[in-house]
Amino acid sequence: MSARRRAVLMMIVAALVSGASACIGGGRGAGPAPLAIGDTVRGVLSMVGSEPGAVLVLAPRKGDVVVPRGGDVTQLRTLVGLEVTLAGTMTGDCVSEGGPRGARVFEMTQFAVRAMNGAAAVDGVLVREGESWLLATSDGRRQPIPVLPGSLAQQEGARVYFVGTLDGIISAYGVIKAVPR
Numbered sequence: 001m002s003a004r005r006r007a008v009l010m011m012i013v014a015a016l017v018s019g020a021s022a023c024i025g026g027g028r029g030a031g032p033a034p035l036a037i038g039d040t041v042r043g044v045l046s047m048v049g050s051e052p053g054a055v056l057v058l059a060p061r062k063g064d065v066v067v068p069r070g071g072d073v074t075q076l077r078t079l080v081g082l083e084v085t086l087a088g089t090m091t092g093d094c095v096s097e098g099g100p101r102g103a104r105v106f107e108m109t110q111f112a113v114r115a116m117n118g119a120a121a122v123d124g125v126l127v128r129e130g131e132s133w134l135l136a137t138s139d140g141r142r143q144p145i146p147v148l149p150g151s152l153a154q155q156e157g158a159r160v161y162f163v164g165t166l167d168g169i170i171s172a173y174g175v176i177k178a179v180p181r
Helices: 003-020 073-079
Strands: 039-048 055-060 066-069 083-094 104-116 119-129 132-136 142-144 159-164 170-177
Touching (some): 039 073, 039 104, 104 159, 104 170, 119 142
Antiparallel strands (some): 039 055, 055 066, 104 119, 119 159, 159 170
């Protein structure tokens, strides 16, 4: 192989390595450009590290771990272990402190609960109409809840999630954001 070919090959390898490790040192990477506004990412939420420095991360099935920032991140902390979809913007920034080194930062604007341990889930605002309870979802649907778990009876107006089917067996539920009383 000629010296010129070897030099070109070395430059290509160096460019690939620097792009692949753009987030390793933290800060703004020289790697892939930020995705367009309107990005979504789906995965399971978990906390990494130990308190008081534990950090919330989202682990997608495919791809690298991301660190959600902005929006209602404090509400996400109540959903650790659940599968959620985040909407917002993949910033292109990399975590240098306060998270897994090299993880990408995702500026979240909204989120939705999708599953728990593989079982489908739905979230929305708990609404009461007369004697009936409904779940008002972010897409405008109003789903009836024939049997509301008793502990949610005082949570009208709260954002909640249910795992299972609302007209069948609800295997788990929780309050995402309670209404101040």
